[in-house]
Amino acid sequence: MNTVIFRTIAPLIVAIMLMFSVYVCLRGHNEPGGGFIGGLIAASALAIWGMATGVETARKALRVDPLALAGAGVFAAALSGLASVFTGSPFMTSIWLYLDLGETSVPLSTPMIFDIGVYFVVLGTITSIALALQSGEES
Amino acid sequence: MPLVQRFSAPFSGWLLALVPAAIFVFLLQFIGPVAGGQTVATAIDWVPAYGLKLSFLIDGLSLTFALTISGVGALIVLYAPAYLKGHPHLGRFMGFMLAFMGAMLGLVLADSMLALFAFWELTSVTSFLLIGFDHSRQAARRAAIQALVITNIGGMALLVGAILVRQLTGSWEISALGSPAGEPLYGLVLACFLAAAFTKSAQVPFHFWLPNAMEAPTPVSAFLHSATMVQAGVYLLARLSPALGGTAARSTILLVFGGATLIWEALGALRQTDLKQMLAQTTIASLGLLVMLIGLGSETAIAAVIVYFVAHAFYKAALFMVVGAIDHEAGTRDITALGGLADRMPLTFIGAALAALSMFGLPFTLGFFAKEEIYAGLSDGPRQDIFALSVLVAGNALLGAVGLLVAIKPFLGAEVTTPKAAHEAPIAMLAGPLVLGVAGVVAAVMTDWFGTSVLEPGATAIMGEPVTSHLTLMINPASIALWLSVLTRGLAVLVYQQAATIRTLLRRASSVLWTADRVFDAVMFGLIRFAGAVTRTLHHGRLELYLVTVFAMLALALFVPLLALGGIDALLPISDLGDWSARLVWPDLQPYEWAVALLAVVGLGAVLVARNRLVAIVSLGIQGTAVALIFLLFGAPDLAFTQFMVEVLSVVIPALVMTRLRLDERDHRPFEDLARDGTLALVCGAGVSLALMVVLSGTLDTRLSDFFTATSVPIAHGANIVNVIPVDYRGFDTLGEISVVMGAGIAILALLQRKKAMPDKPAQARKAAS
Numbered sequence A: 001m002n003t004v005i006f007r008t009i010a011p012l013i014v015a016i017m018l019m020f021s022v023y024v025c026l027r028g029h030n031e032p033g034g035g036f037i038g039g040l041i042a043a044s045a046l047a048i049w050g051m052a053t054g055v056e057t058a059r060k061a062l063r064v065d066p067l068a069l070a071g072a073g074v075f076a077a078a079l080s081g082l083a084s085v086f087t088g089s090p091f092m093t094s095i096w097l098y099l100d101l102g103e104t105s106v107p108l109s110t111p112m113i114f115d116i117g118v119y120f121v122v123l124g125t126i127t128s129i130a131l132a133l134q135s136g137e138e139s
Numbered sequence B: 001m002p003l004v005q006r007f008s009a010p011f012s013g014w015l016l017a018l019v020p021a022a023i024f025v026f027l028l029q030f031i032g033p034v035a036g037g038q039t040v041a042t043a044i045d046w047v048p049a050y051g052l053k054l055s056f057l058i059d060g061l062s063l064t065f066a067l068t069i070s071g072v073g074a075l076i077v078l079y080a081p082a083y084l085k086g087h088p089h090l091g092r093f094m095g096f097m098l099a100f101m102g103a104m105l106g107l108v109l110a111d112s113m114l115a116l117f118a119f120w121e122l123t124s125v126t127s128f129l130l131i132g133f134d135h136s137r138q139a140a141r142r143a144a145i146q147a148l149v150i151t152n153i154g155g156m157a158l159l160v161g162a163i164l165v166r167q168l169t170g171s172w173e174i175s176a177l178g179s180p181a182g183e184p185l186y187g188l189v190l191a192c193f194l195a196a197a198f199t200k201s202a203q204v205p206f207h208f209w210l211p212n213a214m215e216a217p218t219p220v221s222a223f224l225h226s227a228t229m230v231q232a233g234v235y236l237l238a239r240l241s242p243a244l245g246g247t248a249a250r251s252t253i254l255l256v257f258g259g260a261t262l263i264w265e266a267l268g269a270l271r272q273t274d275l276k277q278m279l280a281q282t283t284i285a286s287l288g289l290l291v292m293l294i295g296l297g298s299e300t301a302i303a304a305v306i307v308y309f310v311a312h313a314f315y316k317a318a319l320f321m322v323v324g325a326i327d328h329e330a331g332t333r334d335i336t337a338l339g340g341l342a343d344r345m346p347l348t349f350i351g352a353a354l355a356a357l358s359m360f361g362l363p364f365t366l367g368f369f370a371k372e373e374i375y376a377g378l379s380d381g382p383r384q385d386i387f388a389l390s391v392l393v394a395g396n397a398l399l400g401a402v403g404l405l406v407a408i409k410p411f412l413g414a415e416v417t418t419p420k421a422a423h424e425a426p427i428a429m430l431a432g433p434l435v436l437g438v439a440g441v442v443a444a445v446m447t448d449w450f451g452t453s454v455l456e457p458g459a460t461a462i463m464g465e466p467v468t469s470h471l472t473l474m475i476n477p478a479s480i481a482l483w484l485s486v487l488t489r490g491l492a493v494l495v496y497q498q499a500a501t502i503r504t505l506l507r508r509a510s511s512v513l514w515t516a517d518r519v520f521d522a523v524m525f526g527l528i529r530f531a532g533a534v535t536r537t538l539h540h541g542r543l544e545l546y547l548v549t550v551f552a553m554l555a556l557a558l559f560v561p562l563l564a565l566g567g568i569d570a571l572l573p574i575s576d577l578g579d580w581s582a583r584l585v586w587p588d589l590q591p592y593e594w595a596v597a598l599l600a601v602v603g604l605g606a607v608l609v610a611r612n613r614l615v616a617i618v619s620l621g622i623q624g625t626a627v628a629l630i631f632l633l634f635g636a637p638d639l640a641f642t643q644f645m646v647e648v649l650s651v652v653i654p655a656l657v658m659t660r661l662r663l664d665e666r667d668h669r670p671f672e673d674l675a676r677d678g679t680l681a682l683v684c685g686a687g688v689s690l691a692l693m694v695v696l697s698g699t700l701d702t703r704l705s706d707f708f709t710a711t712s713v714p715i716a717h718g719a720n721i722v723n724v725i726p727v728d729y730r731g732f733d734t735l736g737e738i739s740v741v742m743g744a745g746i747a748i749l750a751l752l753q754r755k756k757a758m759p760d761k762p763a764q765a766r767k768a769a770s
Helices: A004-027 A035-053 A055-062 A066-087 A110-138 B002-007 B009-016 B018-028 B031-035 B060-083 B090-109 B113-131 B138-169 B186-200 B209-215 B218-227 B231-239 B248-271 B275-296 B299-330 B346-360 B366-379 B383-408 B427-445 B447-463 B480-497 B499-513 B516-538 B543-564 B567-571 B591-609 B613-633 B637-661 B671-697 B703-716 B721-729 B731-757 B762-769
Strands: A096-101 A104-109 B040-047 B052-058
Touching (some): A004 A035, A055 A110, A110 B721, B009 B018, B009 B060, B018 B090, B031 B447, B052 B060, B052 B090, B052 B113, B060 B090, B060 B218, B060 B231, B060 B299, B090 B231, B113 B209, B113 B231, B186 B248, B209 B218, B218 B275, B248 B499, B275 B366, B299 B346, B299 B366, B366 B427, B366 B447, B383 B480, B427 B447, B480 B499, B613 B637, B637 B721
Antiparallel strands (some): B040 B052
């Protein structure tokens, strides 16, 4: 599996997949996509990275434990729901904020943060499982 | 609490005692209004959607209990740090104690049945923590679990009873409770509440947990297991008297069980040589006495309940603290190894003597009134109570004797060498017994005040109708009650003198009898064995059998509803179709659609014919990809997208797992297994197809999808409904789901790590797994 071709192409594929995953995650509210599918794409990218360069290199490149990413995701999702407390509405009432940047308007919202949280949970969980399985394969 | 403890170590008792003392002072202001016939009620909305309120009520009964709890509590909180001086977990201990006190106050002040239940369970939990405080000892752990199990059985009964009463009378509030007497379910309601009260207040046959609970440090025994928590059962019976009372069944049961408890445990107390165990068993006997009095239910009997409760809380808590002080200073609490301590611990002796005289029932103590009222309650009742009368006289005599034994024996007589050279206890440990002993006398001397401010409102609350006090310090030689009291005391002195002989006799008799505790052990052990057997049956560690079970259940879940709803024919009326063969037309599909369908079939065929496991997994991926393409072609891009990714990962991950499992490359299942698995697969497939066809044949309820389509953009600011639903409309569900995803990830990692920790010992790993 660990051929020269694969190792050469892998960084390119991984970079494109990661960028694409962010794009898919962010556009989810209006077009096909979302945090779950984005997270799956990113997790696949990291799995490929692990296969191509070895688990230890992949872990170093990530800098944080993937499971910590998952935890941060759950935390962010829960926090995004708490934001509505300050407006006096029930838990998880969404809040929208439209940022005007000259020509275009960027919608920011608590559901977006929530979706990003979902992205990280899926990314973190699947990556940590995949990397753990791969490290077993090497030994 | 531990923080307060750390920063104020030498004074923590004095500082923390301010909390209960402040509550006590706060509650004092209610004595006047409550004596004047008022009740104070307050409520907080709890679950407004269900009309549940956290309601509280202060009337004579709850005020008497609350004052006792906070007053005795203050003295105990003062006492405990001195008793446990230098213990590393003292801060934790004090935290538990105050938590218990809060729960107990909530219990007696609660007016809502559900709040009562919640506080009831909280007292059980804090009691569990306190009994098991010294958790490094096996006996303490066992006692804690036993107390928790027994009192929680009662807690469950209480909940059932509360719900039943709510269904019958339509109210959660105890003060608004109608009487369910006469209803067909009355027996069940009564049984539930009696079970709750009997387990909490350690009545026969649930009496055995309380002596074991003496494993707790002495302050706990003094507070929880004599003055307050175990009285919760008595409180419940008293509180529900107006609603449940007046039936022959109730009074008979209470009289029989209370009487049995009284005699059995009073004898049990005489059997003991450990001072603390003696007190524990007299506590159970006193609880039995209170239960009997509630069972009698006459006006004087109820008045006696209030007086006896207060008197008992005072002298029993004081005696426990005295025993703790003796244990602390002399190093033993074995009655046969103690004597002549009066010179060395004079103040402790005064406290002990005052408490014991009240227990013995001498005039000018609250105990005297208690006894007078008990006998008065019987002599003005019907004469059939002769049985109850003799039980009470005998029980009181035995209890009085134990009181004398505990308070007199260690202090008087020849001095005995004790393990530690005894000297006076510190002031914090003396305050409790002295204050409570003096309070017992003061309350008795202020007869009229006690009668109108404590007794009358308390008894009125239990009876549900006004009660007048006739307490007096005057001795009336014409009353039967007086002569019964004299008889009781005479018997008590007699028993006291013969204590050693009686103890030997009882010990000989009880060596064959004492078994309720062992029954509990047998039941618990059986439960654990049963759980082990069930686990071994279900959790056998053979993966393929797990999968078979899961899919067999899936098949059942698919077919049982189909058949239960009238069979396939009722849902998909094939007969209505007429000539169904004419309906079977060649589907009109585009060539590329045919290609995708063909791809799925080829993938499936490859799975079936593949000899190599890895090839089979990849082939399954082909089939999944074809399904994703179908989603894409028929207008579900989101679904298709996700399906693609899931297919990729579900090829990669099983392939990685395969390499770790070190399986054979090929599948060597015997033919029977293949047949079983194949049949299951076909049945499940047919079930899913049928279920889908049934769903599609009906008319779809489009209310939800209409709602989402209409509101997605205006209120949720998103055009992609498939995504807006999980992150916005149903965000809370999703939050739960992602937590589960992460939890599953952690579990899988834990399994992988464990395997890594012992890679070459599969036998051991298998053993640990089963």
